[in-house]
Amino acid sequence: MKKIKKIILLLLVLSITLVFNQTISNAANILVTDDESLRQAIQDVQEGQAIELTENIELKSPIEISDKKITINGNGHTISRKTEDWTTTGPNATLITAGGSANVTLNNLTLSKSEKYGVQAYNGGYVTLNNVIISDCEYGGVLINAGTVEVIKLHLGHNGLTDSNNGIEIAKSSALSGNGQEPKLVMNGALSSTEKENVVRVDIDDPASSFEITNTENTENKVLLNDNNLVVVDENNVILYNGGEVEPTDFKGEVYIENVTVTIKLNDKTVSITLPSGQTLSKEQAMSAINLTSLGLENYTLEGLYSDEAFTTAFNFSTPITGNTTIYAKLNLIESQPQPEAQPEGKDETPKTGLDNHLEIAILIIAISSLGIIVFKNKEF
Numbered sequence: 418m419k420k421i422k423k424i425i426l427l428l429l430v431l432s433i434t435l436v437f438n439q440t441i442s443n444a445a446n447i448l449v450t451d452d453e454s455l456r457q458a459i460q461d462v463q464e465g466q467a468i469e470l471t472e473n474i475e476l477k478s479p480i481e482i483s484d485k486k487i488t489i490n491g492n493g494h495t496i497s498r499k500t501e502d503w504t505t506t507g508p509n510a511t512l513i514t515a516g517g518s519a520n521v522t523l524n525n526l527t528l529s530k531s532e533k534y535g536v537q538a539y540n541g542g543y544v545t546l547n548n549v550i551i552s553d554c555e556y557g558g559v560l561i562n563a564g565t566v567e568v569i570k571l572h573l574g575h576n577g578l579t580d581s582n583n584g585i586e587i588a589k590s591s592a593l594s595g596n597g598q599e600p601k602l603v604m605n606g607a608l609s610s611t612e613k614e615n616v617v618r619v620d621i622d623d624p625a626s627s628f629e630i631t632n633t634e635n636t637e638n639k640v641l642l643n644d645n646n647l648v649v650v651d652e653n654n655v656i657l658y659n660g661g662e663v664e665p666t667d668f669k670g671e672v673y674i675e676n677v678t679v680t681i682k683l684n685d686k687t688v689s690i691t692l693p694s695g696q697t698l699s700k701e702q703a704m705s706a707i708n709l710t711s712l713g714l715e716n717y718t719l720e721g722l723y724s725d726e727a728f729t730t731a732f733n734f735s736t737p738i739t740g741n742t743t744i745y746a747k748l749n750l751i752e753s754q755p756q757p758e759a760q761p762e763g764k765d766e767t768p769k770t771g772l773d774n775h776l777e778i779a780i781l782i783i784a785i786s787s788l789g790i791i792v793f794k795n796k797e798f
Contacts, residue, residue, distance in 0.1 A: 446490075452476050452499070462487055470526070475499035479509050482519040483542075489513075491526025491549075498530045511535070511560060515542035522547065529553045534586070535576070538564025541598050546571045547606075557583035562590055563598040563625070569606035573616065582612035584658075587628050588620035600628045607637040608649055610658055617647045618661035630670035643673035654693055677738055679703075681722070683746040686712045695737050703734075707746065717748040 445465060447458040450472045458468045459482060467488040473495045496512055510532040515521040516539035527550040528535035535551035535558050538544040542564040551558040552574025559566055559573075566585070577583040587600045602617070610616045617640050619625070630647075632639040638657070639650050647660030654676050674693040681688045681703060688706045692698060703722060709715055722732045728747045 449474070455496075456480065459485070459487060470494040470496075473497070476512060477502045478504050478506075479511055479514060481509065481514045481516065482521055483515075483517040484519060486520040488522040488524065489526065490524045493525055493527075495527040495529060497528070498532060500530070503532065505532070509533075509537070509539075511537040512554075513537070514539050515544045515564065516540050517542060519543070521545070523549050525549075527551070531555065534558065534560040536560075536566075537562055538566045538600075540564060540593055540596065543567070545569060550574065552576060552611075557586045559585040561585065561587050561600040561602060561628075562623075563588075563593045563596065563600055565601040565603065567603040567605055568608050571606075571608050573608075573610040573612070575612055582610075582615045583618065584610055584612065584616040586618055586620050587625060588623040589625035589628075590623045600625050602628075602630045602640060603633065604631065604636045604638060604640055605633045606635075608640075610649075612658075614659050615661055616649055616658035619647070619663050619667075621661070624664075625667065627667050627669060630668070632671055639671065641671050641673035642668050648673055653691060678741045679738060679744060680742070681707065681744045681746055682726075683707065683709075683712060683714060683719075684717075684748060686714065688712075692738060694739050697737050698734060700734050703744070714748065716751050718751060720747040720749050722746055 446467045446469045447462055448469050448471050449455045449458050450470075451474055455468070455470075455474055455476075459480065462468055462485070464486070467490050470489070470491050471494075475497055477499050498512065511534040512528050512531045513521065513523070513535070514537040516537075518541065520543045522545040523536065525548045529550075529552050531554040533554065533556040535554045536544055536546070536549075537560040539560075539562045543566075544559075544564070545567045546559070547569040549570070550572045554576045555578050556576070558576040559571075573584040575582055585602065587602065589598075589600060608616075619628070630640045632641075637652055640660075641648055641650060642663060643656070645662050645664070647663055648656045649658040649660075650656050650673065654674070656673070674695060676691050677694045679690040679692060679698055681690070690698065690702060690706050700722075707719065709717060709719065721728070723745045724730045724732050726745050728745065732744050
């Protein structure tokens with residue numbers, strides 16, 4: 418009984434501890450409801466804390482963060498400009514700017530209706546965009562002005578006063594010409610846009626003498642240089658969006674390589690594999706693309722892959738593929754195995770009397786017994 422009481426007491430203590438820790442964890446974040454409380458939270462926030470929006474917020478002036486590491490969780494809410502009360506004290510009219518040593522992460526947040534940009538990374542500032550939507554900003558969605566922007570998940574609506582869209586703009590203002598900082602875009606996830614043009618572009622008025630675009634291994638979308646145009650591609654290297662013209666000498670990053678198609682012919686069936694031009698096709702890639710059963714070729718076995726239809730030259734998997742290529746699969750028909758003939762049942766050579774053996778024995782016993790009774794009775798008389 419005492420042991421049971423101890424177990425119950427221990428479980429009770431653990432439950433109280435979990436509830437207490439959760440309460441402390443929730444209390445660590447700062448809840449904000451309006452412009453004033455957001456600005457105060459930015460001043461007061463400590464390391465390990467986050468700022469939590471509980472309402473949509475309209476800003477009366479730009480927010481500038483220069484020396485803190487801050488996470489703002491939008492929780493699906495919106496930060497926008499309050500047009501009738503909006504004032505600025507300088508050229509910056511972006512909703513949120515991270516400058517200098519600031520490191521700002523925006524999560525699950527919408528930015529809209531800015532007089533200039535939704536968010537800016539300025540002069541060394543670092544901005545991370547995770548599940549962020551930016552639309553209806555008068556100059557553009559994102560400004561990378563000699564700072565760094567990391568895209569984890571970003572959706573861009575139309576941004577710009579005119580019909581011309583301006584999604585992510587790469588620039589270095591003349592005021593920063595001698596500071597040694599260069600703009601940098603880190604693609605580390607997904608980038609989508611309602612517009613197809615100028616999704617990632619270089620500012621023609623304040624162009625950077627050099628800029629860098631890094632595509633991580635796990636990114637869903639890459640930003641690449643295609644001739645003198647920045648393009649956004651999907652996981653299959655298909656171009657989704659275009660940007661503006663770029664001087665190739667200013668660019669540090671990856672170059673777009675057009676896809677080629679490898680077609681594997683299997684009798685009258687085909688399968689296709691898409692590769693960037695200049696890449697080799699591995700044997701594993703080819704074999705994983707071939708499923709004889711799904712192609713209706715389950716009665717065949719694959720003998721090999723060849724470069725010619727006559728099956729005289731085996732395909733060389735070590736040669737880079739620079740154009741559309743056809744590979745020929747040699748198939749062998751599985752010959753059906755002859756079925757063994759049914760054997761006739763053995764003939765029963767036992768003489769038949771028309772009666773079952775057991776019945777014959779029973780009749781014989783009854784007959785002998787009856788004969789014995791008759792003999793016995795005759796002896797009595």
